[in-house]
Amino acid sequence: MGIPVFILAGLLVHVVFLASIFDIYFSSPLVHGMTPQQTPLPPPARRLVLFVADGLRADSLFELNSNNTPQAPYLRAILENNGSWGISHTRVPTESRPGHVALIAGFYEDVSAVAKGWKENPVEFDSVFNESKYTWSWGSPDILPMFAKGATGDHVYTFCYTAESEDFGAQDAAELDTWVFDHVKSFFNSSRSNQTLFSALNEEKVVLFLHLLGIDTNGHAHRPYSKEYKENIRKVDEGVKEVVSVLESFYGNDGKTAYILTSDHGMTDWGSHGAGHPSETLTPLIAWGAGVNYPQKVTSQLFEDNFLKGISRSFNYVKMRMLLFAQADIAPLMASLIGVPFPLNSVGTLPLEYLNNTDHFKAESMFTNAVQVLEQFKVTKHMVKKKNVSLNNNYCCTVPLSDSEQINFLKKARLYIQQQKYNEAVSLCKTLINLALEGLSYYHTYDRLFLGLSIAVSFVGWTTYVILVIIKTHTNLINYQSNNKVSWKFLLFLFSALCILAFFLLIQTSPWTYYVYCLLPVPVWYAVCFIYLKNCKFHLMCVVFSFFYRSTLTVGLLVFAGWPVITQLWVQAKRTTLIWTLLCVLLAVFPLMPVVGRESNIPLVIAAGLTTLLISCFSLASFSRGEYKYQSKEDLKVYLYQMFSIALSTYVVSSTHNSLKNKQGLPIFNQIISWMTLAFSSALPLLSPTLLFQRLFSILLSLMATYLLLSTGYEALFPLVLSGLLLAWIQMEQEALQHYGLSLKPKLAVFNFAYATDITQFRQLHLDDIRRSFFFVFFIVTAFFGTGNIASVNSFDPASVYCFLTVFSPFMMGGLLLLKVVIPFVLVSCAFEAVQVTTQLSSKSLFLIVLVISDIMALHFFFLVKDYGSWLDIGTSQLFLLGKFAFSVLSPPCSISHYVLVMSLTIFMMLMNGLAQLLTTKRLELSRRTKHHST
Structure with a gap:
């Protein structure tokens, strides 16, 4: 194989290796075809107001200032006298888009979705906004459009400032939040003279969404402990107070408005976010208004987490309603408060501690939540069974939720509700939700082992091939005799193997990428076994080079x-x-x-x-x-x-x-x-x-x-x-x-x-x-x-x-x-x-040696990747082959970033080699006069 052909083959093989990680570990969790589920009882609120203070840390909002005064006095008074508070735990990556999707749609986007689109939706998904009668939203052009364009019909309206307004060098980024508050107040004032708008605002199942980006922008520019960041929190507190006053006046204090204030993610002390530090993942939640529980007084609260201890010292007498509930749980909470169907792809569990309603309402809401999650499980299982001939109807050795068990769970929960055994019904529904979520994960990753083994076999084959090329070309360890004749029997065997694999994938209606992953080992091992090993005698020694810590x-x-x-x-x-x-x-x-x-x-x-x-x-x-x-x-x-x-x-x-x-x-x-x-x-x-x-x-x-x-x-x-x-x-x-x-x-x-x-x-x-x-x-x-x-x-x-x-x-x-x-x-x-x-x-020998090193490293990382987290955190799961302690020492946590970095090394090396040759050997003469010398 000539050098250009070899480089092209290597490039294509490694592109396949790199692309495979997204099909194997990061395919979209979304499924379609579920029936919407909503609580049959009347909801406590006609409308919901959602404030999302982008980049707001939990401790920055809840802790007292040095002079023992609250940073946000209005919100402090709310959680002490009128509402409930808690800590929402975001899932990494702690970025704005996945945080808002979890809050409003109730599911966690995979990493590839973030890469495919920032403002646009790479896939359609349901949300509380989509299920509402009307939604009006104000804020950033980076966040609002993705919920409007993914909604069915024309009932989600957005009002955005310009992208140029998001300036880290601006004098005061808090103006972004002031813009939102001013436009909300102007909107309601002008609606009094617009009968169509006035009627729409007085409908039930209405959502008002205020996205407040100023805190995040000031945190990036000045850090969370700066006076700009803290002053921005104070301005948000004042803005929330003014908006609540306007709304209560507009609706005549009818007591039918529910309010939720939270954040999409926090921020580190140095002004960044994206990873899994508590300062990034722990965000505040304050809920008050229609259908929300009142504060509960306690003598003290103890927390083991050091980050939470500082917060708890400020609130020893006001109970935290629910410690570290998931961010996706807020979506079913909002849906329950205004009586809209739970988002179809939501994986959140309704936090009943925040509801101020009857036990019957809570039990019915939790039953609705369980049915909604179970619908996803059933659709996902049906899709996997349909395309996998090896999965029969009675296959349930891993997931204990057969059709009969599902029916039994639902019948028993419904019977408990009819018998007014509401606590038992809630407990049973929570068990059903956990089992359904476990089943979702199982069927979503059903093809992972098969595809992973295919890529692993290709990895080993390609690495072996490259080692043989090095030994053959640049050493005397191989006595290689060229033999271009290939047995027709072997060609028949090769063609038969390809046909069998292709037929197997065809009857399972696999996507075209699966054909690439599964068929790739055949030509790779053909090159190893029948081009080189047929006439080779060699001695091989391989040294593994890896890195984990700086x-x-x-x-x-x-x-x-x-x-x-x-x-x-x-x-x-x-x-x-x-x-x-x-x-x-x-x-x-x-x-x-x-x-x-x-x-x-x-x-x-x-x-x-x-x-x-x-x-x-x-x-x-x-x-x-x-x-x-x-x-x-x-x-x-x-x-x-x-x-x-x-x-x-x-x-x-x-x-x-x-x-x-x-x-x-x-x-x-x-x-x-x-x-x-x-x-x-x-x-x-x-x-x-x-x-x-x-x-x-x-x-x-x-x-x-x-x-x-x-x-x-x-x-x-x-x-x-x-x-x-x-x-x-x-x-x-x-x-x-x-x-x-x-x-x-x-x-x-x-x-x-x-x-x-x-x-x-x-x-x-x-x-x-x-x-x-x-x-x-x-x-x-x-x-x-x-x-x-x-x-x-x-x-x-x-x-x-x-x-x-x-x-x-x-x-x-x-x-x-x-x-x-x-x-x-x-x-x-x-x-x-x-x-x-x-x-x-030899430049070729360099490339081949680097290829071997990077492929061995990449194969090691391939089996350590996990399918959730940030680019930093994805991959901390271990293969317990040598025992938990021993393997954790020999193989420290790695991430998809490590895998992508190693896999990109080969492609990157070729580009760098070409760039280096250009920068070192080429020269631009421009208008210089050429001097001719006689010889």
């Missing part, structure tokens, strides 16, 4: 520091060895630094910029004399312009953050300079000489200018230290060449990338080349985990992109964050390009 990089770098001493290279290059050791130790500090929870430290960014300028001055002096000397004035101009770009970036970072600190917004000049720097940074190295050190340093300066603009603290120093170590590595590898007695040892000072050719035919693979590949993989991993981890991506701090934009734009901000992550990868790839061509290392 601190292991520190240990690795400290070991690397002693590498020259162990191999006696220090005898040949004492100066380079000293530099290598010092830089290894210095770089080892970065993995020990925090990646989330740290405050911005702009002086460090400025220091990094000034240090880069200082190094540039010394380098300029070196490049102006001897073997490094610039060959033209144009080359010198490019270098000086890059130094000016570094100085300008340093100024922009300082100026921007000072402006935002003074609440003066993002200066337009700074924004223009930032985007221009980003646009030209990748092209400038192509104007510089292609001599090794000059081109590599030009790449560093261009990328560093952009990296400074995206930095907020110590990470700005990371590319400098990493690049210094990589340059030392290039020198060290040159010294290592003498171990092979190679005479073609190029002099680095005059080495020109433009004249580098593929010299892989000059020598076979040596053991030291495996070490070089391992170094490369290690540096690639260090490039990512040196200053970040999965949490740093999951809990993205928008302060990193303030030089480019402050208006909320998730995909633009995410793209800039990705660019920041990629820059160290480019530096490592360019350095290894130099190592590869100067040490006569």
